[in-house]
Each structure stands twice: as structure tokens, then as C-alpha cells.
Amino acid sequence: YFFLSHLALVDMCYSSVIVPQMLALLLEHGATLSRARCAAQFFLFTFFASIDCYLLAIMAYDRYVAVCQPLLYVTIMTPKARSGLVAGAYVAGFASAFVRTVTAFTLSFCGTHEINFIFCDLPPLLKLTCGDSSTQEAVIIVFAIFVMPACMLVVLVSYLLIIMAIVRIRSAGGRAKTFSTCASHLTAVSLFFGTLIFMYLRDNSGQASEEDQVVSVLYTVVTPMLNP
DSSP, rough: OOOHHHHHHHHHHHHHHHHHHHHHHHTTTTTOOHHHHHHHHHHHHHHHHHHHHHHHHHHHHHHHHHHOOOHHHHHSHHHHHHHHHHHHHHHHHOOOOHHHHHHHSSSSSOTOOOOSSOOOHHHHHHHBSSSSSHHHHHHHHHHHHHHHHHHHHHHHHHHHHHHHHHOOSSSSHHHHHHHHHHHHHHHHHHHHHHHHHHHHHOOOOOOOOHHHHHHIEEEEEHHHHHOO
16 A cells, blocks of 8 residues: 555646646647746656656566565565655656756747647657757657666566466466456556557657547546556
8 A cells, every 4th residue: 555655646646737737728729838837747747657657667566576475575575665665766757857858848949839739748849849859859768768668677577477476376266366466557557658658669750640649648647547
């Protein structure tokens, strides 16, 4: 419940950054945002989304210890260790959000300054840039690659070891009970990381499509709602 409470807090903040403005956009068919407000929304969204990634990875490791090393769980996941892992997630999330926000908003924007999206996100912002932005884009992409694939690797390795442990359980009831404790987390992880990969680890050239906006609703509204 310690990790779940932090996940719940982050999910509430994460959705609260996006949903009120999204509802206003739908009701008013558009809205005007200052550059500072857009930057603030981008920072908070990146901050909470990064923490979400780290917490989901930490929870996968926590379940690995609980399933694969149950007798050592109390000595490995001590209150100090849990607090340190969560504090690390918040610090890493802040660092990632700060660097990505500063880098994104030092880009030169031109044209209509109209974002065809439901909030100030990276792909639509990159479509408004003019001039050479390769350095800034490289920094942003490096941080995206560091956060998402690193967290996904922890999740995949943890669940691979958990599945191997479940297979070794002799009773069918024991296997079902152990897997059921991980199923909801694994579903939320798959949906969250799957939609993020679709949005960020691909070519963002061209205009933002309706498909992108639907996917953005999945990871800003639906996934936080599905988390336990």
C-alpha cells in the first residue's frame, strides 16, 4: 500500500494537469494559452508522467521480491529502502521534467502558434519549430529513451523472473493466486507504456492526427483511472 498510495497521488496530479483544460477545449472548441502556462503544463505533465514510469518499475521489482524471495522480503524492502526508492523516483522525475522543459522551450517557434492537440505536449510543439532544432530534439529524445526503456527493462526482467517462479509452483491454485496478484499491475503497465511508446518513440513529423489525440487520452485519463 505504500507504493500504491504514491501511485494514486501521482495519478491524481497527473490527470488533474490535463483533464480540466481538455474539458474546456472540448466545450469552447479551443483555448488561448500563454507561453508560460503552456510551459508549466508541459513541466508538470512530464514530471508526473516520469514519476509514474519509475513507480511502476519499482512496483514490478517489489512484486518480484515478494514472489521470488518471500522469506527475504522484509529484510530487502525495509521502510528505509521503500522511502529511498520513492524519493529517487521524485528526484529523477523532477530532473527529467526540468531538462526537457528548458530544452523544449528554448526552441524557436514560428507560424500560427496553434497546437492541434488537447494539451501542450512534445510532438505538437516540435511541429511548430523552425530553424535547426536537432540539438534540442536530441536531448529530449535521449531523456525519453532513458526514462521509458529503462523502466520497461526493469518491468520485463521482473515479470520474466516472476513467471519463471510461477511455473515452478506445483499447485494450480497457487499459480492462479500468485499470477492474479500481478495481473492488474501488468495490465496497467502494458497500456501505459504501450501508448507512451506510440507517442514518443516514433517519427513525429507531419500533422497531429485524431489517432494521436485518442492515444493521448488513453495515457492521461484512462490508464490512471485503471490503476488500482
